[in-house]
Amino acid sequence: MKPAEIIQLLTKYYEGNSTIEEERLLKEYFRGPGVPEELLEEQEIFRSFSRISNSDVPEPSADFELRIFAAIDREEKRTAIPGRRRLYVMLSGVAAALLIIAASYFFFERRPDIQDTYSDPEVAYAEAMKILYSVSFRMNEGTRALGQLTALQEETGRTLHAVGKSTSLIEDHVKPLESIFKTLGNPDKTRE
Numbered sequence: 001m002k003p004a005e006i007i008q009l010l011t012k013y014y015e016g017n018s019t020i021e022e023e024r025l026l027k028e029y030f031r032g033p034g035v036p037e038e039l040l041e042e043q044e045i046f047r048s049f050s051r052i053s054n055s056d057v058p059e060p061s062a063d064f065e066l067r068i069f070a071a072i073d074r075e076e077k078r079t080a081i082p083g084r085r086r087l088y089v090m091l092s093g094v095a096a097a098l099l100i101i102a103a104s105y106f107f108f109e110r111r112p113d114i115q116d117t118y119s120d121p122e123v124a125y126a127e128a129m130k131i132l133y134s135v136s137f138r139m140n141e142g143t144r145a146l147g148q149l150t151a152l153q154e155e156t157g158r159t160l161h162a163v164g165k166s167t168s169l170i171e172d173h174v175k176p177l178e179s180i181f182k183t184l185g186n187p188d189k190t191r192e
Contacts, residue, residue: 001029003036010042 030046
């Protein structure tokens, strides 16, 4: 057979559309020598199929299906919740829900109403202003120390600016010296 025909048969085989005769042809082809290189993997697959003969796989007993179904039924019965237990689970869930509803009712509805502490609005205004002034005073006291940090930051900035100016002046004065060193040669060699 030609490799193209074998590839067509393999396609039918893997799609599940091959006949028993075509499968027999594939098994015989891959048992023989001279299989092209591109089909060596397929040859290995069919050789492994031929190693497993039908005599190696035992036939299931007559009551095999009945035993399987019985095992499935036993497992379902074992995992199923009995009727009485299911009733207890459902009733405990309902009781928990009712308990949550009752607790939330007493929590939200039965709490004491908030009442004004001052009956005179002018006194209430004066107390509020007194509290606000107190808070303002304490905030100003707390932020007063930050003013020193601002002064320190400004001084640091001025110092860095002065150092930068000094560095640029030194660089400007060293540039002419570099040209002198180049004309004289390496200054380290002249010291030796």
